[in-house]
Amino acid sequence: MSEQISNQDMDLSSGIAAFESKQFSRAVGLLGPLAEAGHPEAQYRVAIMAQNGLGMLENPMQAFKYMRAAAEAGLGVAQHGLGFMYMEGECIDKDANKAVAWFKKAAEQGLAGSQTTLAMMYEEGRGVEKDPEEARRWYHLAGFDEK
Known part of the structure; x- marks a missing residue:
């Protein structure tokens, strides 16, 4: 279990780094599964990318869904x-x-x-x-x- 958590942490860190350096396709690949799994930091960044069509097609429904989920989690x-x-x-x-x-x-x-x-x-x-x-x-x- 701890190996799975550390892999998720590594993907989250790598995904955030990719997002911050505007490597949006890479960020989507790393953060997308984590957003789906309920990680607020990942959800927030995927929402931004979905809202603005960064590394993916614009997807207002997905942007709202993830922004709301991250907001409800207290981010x-x-x-x-x-x-x-x-x-x-x-x-x-x-x-x-x-x-x-x-x-x-x-x-x-x-x-x-x-x-x-x-x-x-x-x-x-x-x-x-x-x-x-x-x-x-x-x-x-x-x-x-x-x-």
């Missing part, structure tokens, strides 16, 4: 990615309420990009009631100074 960058999909209507119908919910999960993990996006949504009243105080709070958490 902050995937929660941000899923929030973005809902906010922009990419791979799924636009839903500002769901976007806010996923950005909030990622923001609570400390992702500054999610905190900033959430602040803007509170500022504009997108998916939530307009709330300048809440917007300021998220901007502050994201590292923006008070004016």
